[in-house]
Amino acid sequence: MRKKSLLTGAALAACLATSGVPALAGKSDDTLTVAFAKQLENLDAYSATAREMIVIARHVWDGLLYRDPATGEYLGNLAESFEWVDATTIDFVLREGVTFHNGEAFDADDAVYTLNWVSKPENGVSNQGNVNWIASAEKTGPYSLRLHLKEPFPAALEYLSGPVVMYPNEYHAEVGTAGMGSNPVGTGPYKVTSVEAGKRYVFEKNDGYFAGPKGTAEIGKIVWRTIPERNTQFAELLSGGVDWVWQVPPDQAEKLGKKFSVSNESTMRIGYVSFDSAGRTGETPMSDIRVRKAIAHAINREAIVNALLKGASKVVHSACFPSQFGCFQDVAKYDYDPARAKELLAEAGYPDGFTVPFFAYRDRGYAEAIIGDLAAVGISVDFGYLKYAALRDKVQGGEVPFQFMTWGSNSVNDVSAITSHFFSHGKDDYALDADVKTWLTTADTSIDPAVRKENYAKALSKIADEVYWLPLFSYNVNYVYSDELEFTPYPDEVPRFFQARWK
Amino acid sequence: MLIYSLKRLLLAILVAITVSFISFSLLFLAGDPAIAMAGEGATDQDIENIRQLYGFDKPVLVQYFDWLLRAIGGNLGESFYFKTPVVHLIAEHMPVTMTLGAMGITFALSLAVPLGVLAAIRPNSIIDRIALLISVSGQALPSFWFALVLVVIFTVTLGWLPASGSDTWLHFLMPTVVLSYYAAPAFMRLTRAGMLDVLGSDYIRTARAKGLTTKSVFLKHALRNAIIPVVSLAAVQFGFMLGGSVIVESIFALNGAGSLAWESIGRNDFPTVQGLILVFALIYIVLTFLADVLNAWLDPKIRIG
Numbered sequence: 001m002r003k004k005s006l007l008t009g010a011a012l013a014a015c016l017a018t019s020g021v022p023a024l025a026g027k028s029d030d031t032l033t034v035a036f037a038k039q040l041e042n043l044d045a046y047s048a049t050a051r052e053m054i055v056i057a058r059h060v061w062d063g064l065l066y067r068d069p070a071t072g073e074y075l076g077n078l079a080e081s082f083e084w085v086d087a088t089t090i091d092f093v094l095r096e097g098v099t100f101h102n103g104e105a106f107d108a109d110d111a112v113y114t115l116n117w118v119s120k121p122e123n124g125v126s127n128q129g130n131v132n133w134i135a136s137a138e139k140t141g142p143y144s145l146r147l148h149l150k151e152p153f154p155a156a157l158e159y160l161s162g163p164v165v166m167y168p169n170e171y172h173a174e175v176g177t178a179g180m181g182s183n184p185v186g187t188g189p190y191k192v193t194s195v196e197a198g199k200r201y202v203f204e205k206n207d208g209y210f211a212g213p214k215g216t217a218e219i220g221k222i223v224w225r226t227i228p229e230r231n232t233q234f235a236e237l238l239s240g241g242v243d244w245v246w247q248v249p250p251d252q253a254e255k256l257g258k259k260f261s262v263s264n265e266s267t268m269r270i271g272y273v274s275f276d277s278a279g280r281t282g283e284t285p286m287s288d289i290r291v292r293k294a295i296a297h298a299i300n301r302e303a304i305v306n307a308l309l310k311g312a313s314k315v316v317h318s319a320c321f322p323s324q325f326g327c328f329q330d331v332a333k334y335d336y337d338p339a340r341a342k343e344l345l346a347e348a349g350y351p352d353g354f355t356v357p358f359f360a361y362r363d364r365g366y367a368e369a370i371i372g373d374l375a376a377v378g379i380s381v382d383f384g385y386l387k388y389a390a391l392r393d394k395v396q397g398g399e400v401p402f403q404f405m406t407w408g409s410n411s412v413n414d415v416s417a418i419t420s421h422f423f424s425h426g427k428d429d430y431a432l433d434a435d436v437k438t439w440l441t442t443a444d445t446s447i448d449p450a451v452r453k454e455n456y457a458k459a460l461s462k463i464a465d466e467v468y469w470l471p472l473f474s475y476n477v478n479y480v481y482s483d484e485l486e487f488t489p490y491p492d493e494v495p496r497f498f499q500a501r502w503k
Numbered sequence: 504m505l506i507y508s509l510k511r512l513l514l515a516i517l518v519a520i521t522v523s524f525i526s527f528s529l530l531f532l533a534g535d536p537a538i539a540m541a542g543e544g545a546t547d548q549d550i551e552n553i554r555q556l557y558g559f560d561k562p563v564l565v566q567y568f569d570w571l572l573r574a575i576g577g578n579l580g581e582s583f584y585f586k587t588p589v590v591h592l593i594a595e596h597m598p599v600t601m602t603l604g605a606m607g608i609t610f611a612l613s614l615a616v617p618l619g620v621l622a623a624i625r626p627n628s629i630i631d632r633i634a635l636l637i638s639v640s641g642q643a644l645p646s647f648w649f650a651l652v653l654v655v656i657f658t659v660t661l662g663w664l665p666a667s668g669s670d671t672w673l674h675f676l677m678p679t680v681v682l683s684y685y686a687a688p689a690f691m692r693l694t695r696a697g698m699l700d701v702l703g704s705d706y707i708r709t710a711r712a713k714g715l716t717t718k719s720v721f722l723k724h725a726l727r728n729a730i731i732p733v734v735s736l737a738a739v740q741f742g743f744m745l746g747g748s749v750i751v752e753s754i755f756a757l758n759g760a761g762s763l764a765w766e767s768i769g770r771n772d773f774p775t776v777q778g779l780i781l782v783f784a785l786i787y788i789v790l791t792f793l794a795d796v797l798n799a800w801l802d803p804k805i806r807i808g
Contacts, residue, residue, distance in 0.1 A: 041586065129549075181586075225668075231651050231654070236667055238659045
């Protein structure tokens with residue numbers, strides 16, 4: 001009887017081992033299987049807002065321009081060249097001989113159609129910030145066009161090299177957003193060959209891809225799987241079901257590093273502490289610059305980076321991500337010095353500290369480390385940990401005197417995407433400094449790089465001098481992948497599989 | 504019997520309405536849905552446009568009744584996230600969850616009923632204790648932890664089973680075990696208690712006195728009666744499993760209705776969450792109602808009392 005049971009068990013095991021378990025992905029079949037946690041709503045570049053869609057968009061479509069991730073230089077992509085005619089007009093000469101994945105030829109009609117279509121709010125582009133600076137586009141020749149901006153907007157080049165991708169006019173007019181979301185067609189280095197909504201997408205190399213700045217893809221097929229649970233992603237990686245995962249926590253990346261390649265790269269997201277300097281919430285200790293400086297000296301940012309964030313994260317001092325255009329670095333710095341913090345608090349009339357509300361919406365561990373540092377100098381907090389939507393509601397309603405927040409700038413490599421957003425007297429501005437606003441407005445609307453840099457530097461210096469913000473650290477991402485894969489991550493947090501190679 | 508059934512039906516409808524209203528209201532406590540939908544970089548104008556487009560500027564009660572009236576007509580609205588009708592989304596995702604639920608309930612009964620019978624045949628014996636241990640473990644193990652243990656053993660170490668996806672029946676094995684192991688103890692205890700009760704009754708003594716075999720007495724005479732409440736419990740547990748598959752589906756990337764619910768909560772996709780809560784609640788309420796009626800039909804004491 002026992003023998004029979006053992007045989008049955010062995011047979012079952014053999015059966016399981018030979019059926020159903022997915023074939024191992026990898027170099028042998030030229031298929032790179034990648035796992036992402038987020039389920040995408042569709043594959044339309046203008047209606048899906050997740051970072052994963054930005055990644056897919058870079059593979060399936062092209063913009064008029066391309067920012068070289070290594071040098072930061074704006075290169076022609078679907079455009080061969082561009083020229084600023086004046087502060088609100090750019091002329092483009094387009095590349096000839098490019099075709100979409102469905103065989104439609106790319107020309108000025110496609111680019112003009114796309115730019116005009118996305119510029120109209122009624123067409124429902126989800127992230128209006130990506131396109132609401134476009135006034136209109138007009139065709140000036142079969143392969144040339146003129147783009148009109150609503151107002152001077154130097155960051156236009158950044159958007160034209162990122163989220164603003166070109167659609168085939170005839171196909172899009174026929175199938176609309178829904179059709180593009182289920183059967184996307186672009187000019188990019190990979191074409192979509194299979195869509196299982198929310199589960200799996202298959203991309204195959206576009207053999208007819210033009211010789212542009214993105215280079216030529218080498219890997220034949222990319223299988224994109226949606227696996228929400230991180231531990232399941234690791235199990236698939238360990239069992240050969242996937243070749244590449246990202247956003248791996250530092251401790252797990254260290255363990256997986258024994259069997260796989262691990263790359264770590266900074267991202268454009270920074271963490272910061274914001275104070276109610278302007279007194280929007282009423283009379284609080286935060287309106288006293290000595291208190292703000294005390295807090296800046298009390299928080300051990302270096303220790304938080306070393307112990308919790310690790311990797312490529314760095315302490316930041318200026319209210320922007322260092323690689324962003326205009327992110328002036330030579331600003332006032334506040335070293336960790338709890339003794340100095342206590343002195344400043346005593347000078348401000350708080351020798352025994354005080355209690356203040358403090359809010360955060362993510363990375364509770366980091367927030368608790370900050371709370372611990374504050375307690376050491378006598379500041380206690382009423383901690384509120386809310387969902388992003390709820391906290392943003394309170395912040396914009398002027399109810400939050402002290403908060404730990406983060407900002408990713410939508411991967412836009414320009415200071416206007418962060419500093420100008422928070423210090424131009426909008427609902428998120430708790431400094432309401434007239435000088436800062438003037439400098440930022442001047443920088444945001446000038447197309448002279450020198451003028452922009454000078455004015456951003458003035459604004460960032462004053463933000464640091466007055467400690468309107470205490471910038472904390474940049475975030476980082478761990479990428480874990482097969483040893484057979486050659487992969488380079490970049491700080492804009494957009495994996496470029498079209499540059500990946502098998503070793 | 505008819506009056507009893509109508510009373511239970513009325514109660515079921517009231518429960519359904521209450522559940523739907525509470526779930527509808529609770530979702531608004533998590534913050535302004537327009538801000539959540541607009542995302543991090545949105546301007547005030549973007550948020551205001553969304554607020555007006557989706558009617559978030561109306562009072563919650565008005566929004567609820569609008570939604571309820573449409574729901575009665577079979578229109579659960581359009582998903583904010585997928586931009587497709589919620590009814591289609593649910594129809595697309597439900598088969599995976601139903602398959603998982605059906606496999607789960609089958610596995611739970613296959614495990615629990617024999618264990619319950621064995622425990623009842625030899626009460627307080629080592630078999631009874633082992634059955635108790637298995638059942639207690641089932642309820643004590645957190646399902647996400649148990650799932651990961653299975654993944655480590657059967658995917659990572661042995662390489663026998665896939666850890667994620669729903670392409671083949673093998674993809675359903677680990678999720679089924681995890682989902683059913685939590686439900687099995689209730690069946691086991693009910694089977695054991697029912698069997699003990701029945702085994703002490705007069706007709707079993709008569710059956711034994713007539714010289715029937717032990718197997719025949721246990722399986723044909725005792726189990727048939729003892730299992731009736733288990734069947735009605737199974738109906739309720741099936742509803743519970745459909746709703747309880749949220750974590751299991753997420754861990755095993757099954758992309759069913761449970762996983763859809765979990766993801767939709769995270770992205771504040773209110774129409775989808777509301778539609779799913781309503782569908783899950785209705786399934787649960789219908790199954791509970793059927794179980795009540797079945798019990799009343801089997802046991803006159805219930806409907807008279």
